[in-house]
Every structure is written in C-alpha cells, then in structure tokens.
Amino acid sequence: DQFTALVELEQALRVEGELAKHLEAYINLEEARLAQLRQLATEMDEHSRTVLSDPVKYLGNPVNAFLVVKRFTVDWPDAKQRLIHSRNTDDLDALQASMTSSFPSEDDYVGSIEALIRLQDTYALETHRIAEGKIPGVKVSPKMSAFDCFEMGRVMYNEGDQYHTILWMQEALDQLAQEESKSVEEESVLDYLSYALYVQGNLRHARNITQRLLDLVPEHTRAQNNLNHYNQLIAKEEQEEGVRKKGDDGALKDAIMNDRFLNEEDQYRASPEFQTYEALCRGEDVVPVKDPHKLTCQYRFWHPMFYINPLREETASLEPWIAVYHQLMNDHEIERIKEMATPRLARATVHNSATGQLEHAKYRISKSGWLRDEEDPLIARISERCSALTNLSLTTVEELQVVNYGIGGQYEPHFDFSRRSEPTAFEKWRGNRILTVIYYMTDVEAGGATVFLDAGVKVYPEKGSAAVWHNLLPSGEGDMRTRHAACPVLTGSKWVANKWFHERDQEFRRPCELEK
Ligand SMILES: O=C(O)CCC(=O)C(=O)O
Numbered sequence: 001d002q003f004t005a006l007v008e009l010e011q012a013l014r015v016e017g018e019l020a021k022h023l024e025a026y027i028n029l030e031e032a033r034l035a036q037l038r039q040l041a042t043e044m045d046e047h048s049r050t051v052l053s054d055p056v057k058y059l060g061n062p063v064n065a066f067l068v069v070k071r072f073t074v075d076w077p078d079a080k081q082r083l084i085h086s087r088n089t090d091d092l093d094a095l096q097a098s099m100t101s102s103f104p105s106e107d108d109y110v111g112s113i114e115a116l117i118r119l120q121d122t123y124a125l126e127t128h129r130i131a132e133g134k135i136p137g138v139k140v141s142p143k144m145s146a147f148d149c150f151e152m153g154r155v156m157y158n159e160g161d162q163y164h165t166i167l168w169m170q171e172a173l174d175q176l177a178q179e180e181s182k183s184v185e186e187e188s189v190l191d192y193l194s195y196a197l198y199v200q201g202n203l204r205h206a207r208n209i210t211q212r213l214l215d216l217v218p219e220h221t222r223a224q225n226n227l228n229h230y231n232q233l234i235a236k237e238e239q240e241e242g243v244r245k246k247g248d249d250g251a252l253k254d255a256i257m258n259d260r261f262l263n264e265e266d267q268y269r270a271s272p273e274f275q276t277y278e279a280l281c282r283g284e285d286v287v288p289v290k291d292p293h294k295l296t297c298q299y300r301f302w303h304p305m306f307y308i309n310p311l312r313e314e315t316a317s318l319e320p321w322i323a324v325y326h327q328l329m330n331d332h333e334i335e336r337i338k339e340m341a342t343p344r345l346a347r348a349t350v351h352n353s354a355t356g357q358l359e360h361a362k363y364r365i366s367k368s369g370w371l372r373d374e375e376d377p378l379i380a381r382i383s384e385r386c387s388a389l390t391n392l393s394l395t396t397v398e399e400l401q402v403v404n405y406g407i408g409g410q411y412e413p414h415f416d417f418s419r420r421s422e423p424t425a426f427e428k429w430r431g432n433r434i435l436t437v438i439y440y441m442t443d444v445e446a447g448g449a450t451v452f453l454d455a456g457v458k459v460y461p462e463k464g465s466a467a468v469w470h471n472l473l474p475s476g477e478g479d480m481r482t483r484h485a486a487c488p489v490l491t492g493s494k495w496v497a498n499k500w501f502h503e504r505d506q507e508f509r510r511p512c513e514l515e516k
C-alpha cells in the first residue's frame with residue numbers, strides 16, 4: 001500500500017508526468033491519423049465529383065478503370081485498416097455491407113490488370129506510355145505511380161507471366177526514381193524483378209539486380225543465397241560453353257526480348273492467325289482487301305420500308321460479301337435497347353467438358369443478354385427491319401443478343417456458324433446460322449473493330465450502323481472466309497446487338513445451289 005510511505009506517492013507523481021507526455025504523443029499521432037483521414041475524404045469527394053460529370057468518358061480510359069478498381073480493392077481496405085481504429089464506424093460498416101455487390105472485387109482487380117496487359121500486347125503499347133497515361137484516343141489521363149506499376153507486375157508474376165512481370169517491375173523502378181515520396185519500396189520491386197529474370201533464364205541480369213537489392217539491404221538472407229546460386233550457375237554455364245549464352249549479356253533489352261510465349265496456354269497467341277488478328281486490330285494492312293476499286297457505296301430501296309428512307313449501303317468486301325449499313329438504328333432505339341438489356345447482362349460463359357463446369361471464357365470477354373420481340377414493339381421493329389434488309393424469314397431467327405464490352409473486352413477469332421463436329425450444333429428445325437447482322441450502338445474512341453482475318457476487312461464501330469454477311473455458302477457449308485473477331489476495346493465502351501438468321505425457312509429466299 002502506497003499511502004504508508006510518501007516516497008512512493010512521489011514516484012507516482014513523476015509517473016503521472018510521464019503519462020501526460022505519452023498521452024500528448026498519442027494525441028499527436030491520432031491527430032496525424034485524422035488529418036490523413038480528412039485528406040483522404042476530401043480527395044475521394046473531389047474525385048467523385050469530377051468523375052461523375054461524365055463517368056462513361058472517364059471509365060472509357062483503361063488506366064482510369066484500373067485505378068478505380070484498385071481504389072476499392074487495394075487502397076480503401078488498406079486505408080481502412082491503417083487509419084480507422086475507433087469504434088464509431090457503424091455507419092461506414094453499414095454502407096459497405098449494403099454495397100458489397102457493387103464494390104469491385106479481387107477478381108475485378110486482377111481482371112482490370114489482365115485487360116491492360118491484353119491491350120498492351122494487341123496494340124503494341126509501350127509500358128512507359130501506358131504508365132504515363134498516353135493511350136490512343138485518350139486526351140487527359142492519370143499517371144500511374146510506381147506502386148501501380150508494381151501491382152501490375154505482381155499480378156503478372158502470380159500468373160507465371162515473367163515477360164510482363166519484367167516489363168512492369170522495370171517501369172516501377174523508373175517511376176520510383178522520379179517520385180518524391182516513394183509509393184513502394186525499391187527492394188520489393190528488385191526482389192520480384194530479379195526472380196522473374198532468373199526464371200526466364202536471364203542469369204546475368206538477375207545477378208545484377210540481386211546485387212542492387214543487396215546494396216540496399218545487405219542483411220537480406222534470401223537475396224544472399226540467390227546471389228550465390230546465380231553465381232554458381234553462371235560459372236557452370238561459362239565452363240560448359242566457354243562463351244556467354246546469346247541473348248543474355250546482362251542487358252535488360254535482351255531479357256525482355258526472350259520468347260514471351262513460353263507459357264503453354266499462350267500457344268495460340270503465338271500462332272500466325274493470332275498475330276494477324278492483332279495486326280488487323282492495330283489497323284495494319286496485313287491482309288489486302290480484294291479488288292478495292294470495286295467496292296462502292298449505294299442507296300438501296302429494295303423493300304417498301306426503305307422507299308422514303310433508303311438504306312445507305314457500303315460494300316466492305318465482295319468475296320465474301322460483307323456490307324455496312326449506315327444510320328440503320330436511331331438514338332432512341334439504341335437507348336431503349338441498352339436500358340432494357342442492362343439488368344440482364346451476364347458474363348459470357350463456356351462449358352468446360354473436362355470439369356463439367358461453366359467457366360468465364362478468356363477468348364470472349366464481354367457481358368450479354370437477350371431481348372425478345374414480344375417484350376417491346378421496338379424490338380420487334382428491329383427484327384422486321386433486319387428481315388426487310390436481308391430478305392430472310394424471321395421464323396427461325398434468334399432473339400436479339402445485346403453485348404457490352406468493357407476495358408479490354410474482346411472476342412477472339414471465330415466463326416458464327418457451327419461445324420458439324422460440334423456437339424452444340426443448332427437444333428434441326430432451325431439449322432445453322434446463315435447470316436449475321438451486327439448493330440453497333442456506340443462509337444468507340446480506340447480499338448473495338450470487327451476484323452475479318454481472311455478478307456482483311458476492318459469494320460470500325462459507328463453508332464447506329466450495322467454490318468451484314470452470309471456465314472454459309474449456297475451449298476449450306478460454312479464459308480471459311482467469314483472468320484472474324486472483335487478487337488479489344490482500347491478506349492471507350494462498346495455496345496453491339498446481334499441478330500442471327502438460320503437456314504430453315506429460307507429455302508425460297510436464299511435457295512441452295514448445286515455449286516459450292
Ligand atoms: O462485337 C463484334 O465486333 C463482333 C461480335 C461477334 O463476332 C459475335 O458476337 O459473334
């Protein structure tokens with residue numbers, strides 16, 4: 001008991017002074033925390049205000065889209081954990097709980113990074129230009145921080161993609177060199193970079209980077225071990241070959257030029273067809289269009305529906321015949337179709353025969369939904385117009401498929417008709433897909449063209465226009481020249497609506513012929 005000796009109470013008094021000092025320090029820390037929190041709130045508020053003035057335009061920039069998803073999946077949870085300690089968070093928690101379905105998820109985060117990488121590949125964009133926000137079709141754009149670049153690299157690393165890991169970790173280092181307050185630790189970047197270089201077989205560069213890491217953190221045990229390991233491997237290699245391996249002289253350029261398609265899953269992406277697809281998407285004339293001087297534009301009056309307002313037909317290719325009809329759908333129709341389809345949009349899935357599961361298809365990245373004629377006279381009118389335009393019967397036609405492609409959204413090369421060997425071939429009463437009408441319901445600032453790999457045709461989305469072609473030869477066989485794809489959307493959002501006509505009931509309208 002302290003009351004019996006004043007000496008001890010005196011001690012307590014001194015402790016009280018200490019306590020006050022600690023309390024002061026604690027309050028300072030808390031005030032600093034609250035100041036950070038206030039700044040965050042101000043930033044979020046300002047950001048949301050500027051962005052909401054034109055969200056479609058803002059999100060049309062793939063870097064912005066990535067950064068928004070990152071704010072929800074990385075920055076916000078991190079800030080919450082670091083900065084919010086008090087128990088007065090009921091309101092905040094309730095808000096977040098009520099919004100879980102609209103909060104971007106970890107999947108969205110990885111998806112937005114994969115989309116940026118896809119765009120980088122297809123459109124041959126330099127890493128540095130993406131990080132600087134310099135993307136075709138975009139006027140003002142944010143810069144990516146070293147941490148953003150690091151995150152790109154980290155996700156690629158987790159997917160076993162060394163090629164892109166190296167590109168983005170190198171970019172993270174470059175950005176870091178310019179940053180005043182560092183957004184990521186240099187040693188973390190070096191750690192990933194060196195390991196990716198090693199896995200890719202670029203031992204000398206891996207060694208250089210590991211050395212740089214050790215200069216920063218001499219006591220890094222794993223790095224020390226790695227360095228020894230690399231040195232041994234290099235010594236062994238030099239002994240065996242007496243010379244350095246070609247393409248590995250310790251320079252970064254050689255490292256990233258190594259085969260980027262080691263990954264087996266990416267085999268198709270290394271094929272000539274895929275290369276053609278990507279080149280066409282970039283607008284390169286790799287496949288010459290046949291007889292360009294014979295391609296003309298004309299008005300068509302071939303149905304009473306078009307007597308007063310004729311079709312504006314542009315022939316894009318004669319063999320196979322591909323035409324574009326301008327101003328075929330008006331703004332009111334487009335808005336109504338988007339509005340009706342929006343609540344139904346679901347990610348395209350494919351059936352995996354090995355697992356029996358429905359999976360998201362990598363080759364087709366978009367959301368789609370179907371609209372029936374009976375739902376609205378406007379939808380029925382669209383069908384009638386397609387029938388008048390193509391002179392085909394509607395009895396076997398599919399419903400209207402509405403598709404929205406987001407950042408990096410695409411549909412890799414395919415045919416619209418089904419091959420006999422395919423188990424999901426169409427029902428007997430309907431037959432195969434004889435003709436495609438694809439309506440474009442948005443302009444797309446950059447990317448998003450429909451390209452035909454054999455015909456060399458590139459159709460750029462133009463709001464209200466439609467492309468039309470026959471998928472089947474008069475013999476009923478699939479026309480292999482109709483192979484086509486939807487290029488990844490680089491900037492903007494792409495909406496299309498597909499109408500597929502089928503073989504049956506067209507016997508007198510598009511009769512089969514003896515010749516192919
Ligand atoms: O969206 C495009 O440009 C093409 C879509 C397509 O080919 C399809 O849905 O079958």
Ligand SMILES: [Fe+2]
Pocket residue numbers: 414415416484
């Ligand atoms: Fe298609």
